Amino acid sequence: MIAILAGRRPAQVPAARRASHLVERNAILYRREWSLIVSGFFEPLLYLLAIGYGVGSLVGSAVTLNGHPIPYAAFVAPALMATSAMNGAVYETAFNFFYKLKYVKLYDAVLATPLGVADVALGEIVWALIRGTLYALGFLIVMAGLGLIASPWAILALPAAMLIGFTFAAVGTAASTFVRTWQDFDLVLIVMIPLFLFSATFYPITLYPGALQLVVQLTPLYHGVDLLRSLTTGSIGPGLVGDLVYLVVLGGAALLLAAVRLQRLLLK
Amino acid sequence: MAISPSDTTALIHARGLSKRFANLVAVDAIDFDVDRGEAFGFLGPNGAGKTSTMRMIGCVSTPSSGTLSVLGMNPITDGPRIRARLGVVPQADTLDMELHVDENLFTYARYFDIPRDVARRRAKELLEFVQLNDRAKDEVEPLSGGMKRRLTIARALVNEPDLLLLDEPTTGLDPQARHLVWDRLYRLKQQGVTIVLTSHYMDEAEQLCDRLVVMDKAKIVASGSPRSLIDRYATREVLELRFKIDAAPALDGKLEGIADRVEVLPDRVLLYTQDGDAAAAAVHERGLQPESTLVRRSTLEDVFLRLTGRSLIE
Numbered sequence: 264m265i266a267i268l269a270g271r272r273p274a275q276v277p278a279a280r281r282a283s284h285l286v287e288r289n290a291i292l293y294r295r296e297w298s299l300i301v302s303g304f305f306e307p308l309l310y311l312l313a314i315g316y317g318v319g320s321l322v323g324s325a326v327t328l329n330g331h332p333i334p335y336a337a338f339v340a341p342a343l344m345a346t347s348a349m350n351g352a353v354y355e356t357a358f359n360f361f362y363k364l365k366y367v368k369l370y371d372a373v374l375a376t377p378l379g380v381a382d383v384a385l386g387e388i389v390w391a392l393i394r395g396t397l398y399a400l401g402f403l404i405v406m407a408g409l410g411l412i413a414s415p416w417a418i419l420a421l422p423a424a425m426l427i428g429f430t431f432a433a434v435g436t437a438a439s440t441f442v443r444t445w446q447d448f449d450l451v452l453i454v455m456i457p458l459f460l461f462s463a464t465f466y467p468i469t470l471y472p473g474a475l476q477l478v479v480q481l482t483p484l485y486h487g488v489d490l491l492r493s494l495t496t497g498s499i500g501p502g503l504v505g506d507l508v509y510l511v512v513l514g515g516a517a518l519l520l521a522a523v524r525l526q527r528l529l530l531k
Numbered sequence: 532m533a534i535s536p537s538d539t540t541a542l543i544h545a546r547g548l549s550k551r552f553a554n555l556v557a558v559d560a561i562d563f564d565v566d567r568g569e570a571f572g573f574l575g576p577n578g579a580g581k582t583s584t585m586r587m588i589g590c591v592s593t594p595s596s597g598t599l600s601v602l603g604m605n606p607i608t609d610g611p612r613i614r615a616r617l618g619v620v621p622q623a624d625t626l627d628m629e630l631h632v633d634e635n636l637f638t639y640a641r642y643f644d645i646p647r648d649v650a651r652r653r654a655k656e657l658l659e660f661v662q663l664n665d666r667a668k669d670e671v672e673p674l675s676g677g678m679k680r681r682l683t684i685a686r687a688l689v690n691e692p693d694l695l696l697l698d699e700p701t702t703g704l705d706p707q708a709r710h711l712v713w714d715r716l717y718r719l720k721q722q723g724v725t726i727v728l729t730s731h732y733m734d735e736a737e738q739l740c741d742r743l744v745v746m747d748k749a750k751i752v753a754s755g756s757p758r759s760l761i762d763r764y765a766t767r768e769v770l771e772l773r774f775k776i777d778a779a780p781a782l783d784g785k786l787e788g789i790a791d792r793v794e795v796l797p798d799r800v801l802l803y804t805q806d807g808d809a810a811a812a813a814v815h816e817r818g819l820q821p822e823s824t825l826v827r828r829s830t831l832e833d834v835f836l837r838l839t840g841r842s843l844i845e
Contacts, residue, residue: 276644281642284641284642291637291638367627369625369629372627373642375589375591375614375617376639376642377612377614379611530592531552
C-alpha cells in the first residue's frame, strides 16, 4: 500500500508464468475429462493398422527412400505421427478455443486478472501443443513397440512433434478468431482432410508432377511429415533445415496474428 | 499527507476521460476521483456510459482521450500490475462453466499467481462468506442467478483486492438475493475495501454509496452524496397522486402553488414539497379526487427525474 502511495510499481509476474496458469486451468478440467483426449490418439493408430499394415502388405517394398527400399509401415508411421500432433493441436485450438472464446466467454473473465491477450494466446497454444505432444508420444511408443524406428535420430522425433504441435496450435488459434459460427468449422475440416491425405503421407512426394510437388511443399503438414520421416528413418539431409524454418516462421507469425486478433475481439 | 496533491492520494483519478467507438461517444470527457475506503457509484440508465467507464478503470478498454490513473498507475502501461490489485464483478456473470464451483475460485486465484495452498484456503473461506460452501463441488450452470452472482463476487475477492469494481451487482436478482448481496458488500465496506459500483437502482446507490455521480448520455450530470443530491435536486417529501385513467390533462393548472414542483408522469403525478401531508390536504381542499395518495421521502429516483426529465427504468 505504501508502495502505491509512493508511486512505486509493484513487481510483475513474468509472462510465461502468467500463461502457465491458463495451462493449469485446462489441466484441471481434463483431469476429469481425460477420455476426450485419449479418443483423439486412436485415429492415427487405426490408420497405421489399416493402411500401414493392411495396404502395406500389397505394396511390399515398392517404396524407396533415398534409393533404399523401406517397409511401407515404417514409411507411413512417421507421417501419421505428424498427423496426430496436428490433430491434437487443431482440435484443441479450433474447437475448444472457439467455445471458450465465444460461448463461455472465459477470456472476458481471465482478462480482468493480470493475464493479457498475449498470455491467453500463449497459454492456449502451449496447452494445445501439450495435447499434440501427448498424442505424438503415444504414437512414438507404439512405433517403437512395432519395430518401426530405424534410427537413433528418432530421439529427436518428440521435440520435432512438439514443434509441429506449436505451429498447428498457433494456426488453429489464429483461424479460430475469424470463425463466426460452428458451420465455419466445416472449412477447417475441408483444409485438414486434404492436408492429411496429400502431404506425402502415404506415398513419396516424387509421385506428383513437378508443379504439384511445389504446391505440396507450400503446405505445413508436408514439412511436419518430412521432418519426422527423416528422423525416424535416419535419412538426415539439408532439407530438414527448411522444414524447421518453415514451421517456426509459420507458427510465430500465427501466434502474432492470434494475439492481434484477440486484442481486437476482447479489448474493445 | 495533507500537502500531497489530490491526484496522488486518490485511488482513481480521471480528467476529461472519454471513450469513443466508431460511431458513438460512450463516455464524453468526464472528471471524477475515488478516494481510498469509500463506496463510489455511477448511476444512470442503460447506455449512459457506466460500463464503458468501468472497463477503462478495469484496464480492459483503452481510453480514447483524457487522463486516468488507477491505484496511482497508468492503465495503458501498467495494466497487469493494476489488475493484480482489482476485484471485478462484470455486468454479465463470466463464470467458468466447465469447472466446478470451488475450482472456479481456485483457478481464478491461480491467475493472480497466488500459491496453491493459499488459493485453496481462500476458496473455502470465500465460499463461506457468500454462503455457498455446501455447493463447493457442484457444477456452476444449475446455480440460481443469485448464487452465480455471489460466486462472481467471491471470485472477485480471491486476490484480496484494494479496489472492487461491481457493474450492476444486483440487476436481475429477486429482492431476497439482492439484500444478501448488499449485506456482503456492506461488510466489505466496513473492512475498508474501496468499492466502485454502477447501478440503475436508486435504492442500491442510497444503500451502498458514500458518493456518486449521475451519468446521462455519456456525461456526468450531477455528483455528491446521496443525501446532498436529494437536498439539492429534490424536496424533503414527495406526494404521489394517482388519478383515474386520462384524468391528468384535466388537472391543468389546478395543482398550481401546492408544491415546489409538479411532475406529471403517465401513471401518476408527483408533487415535490417539504410537507407531503399538508400538500395532500391542499389537493383535497381544491376538490380533486385522486384514487390514491402516497406521501414518501424523496429518493435518488426523483433526483434523476429532475436532472434528465426521464424516469430511470422505462
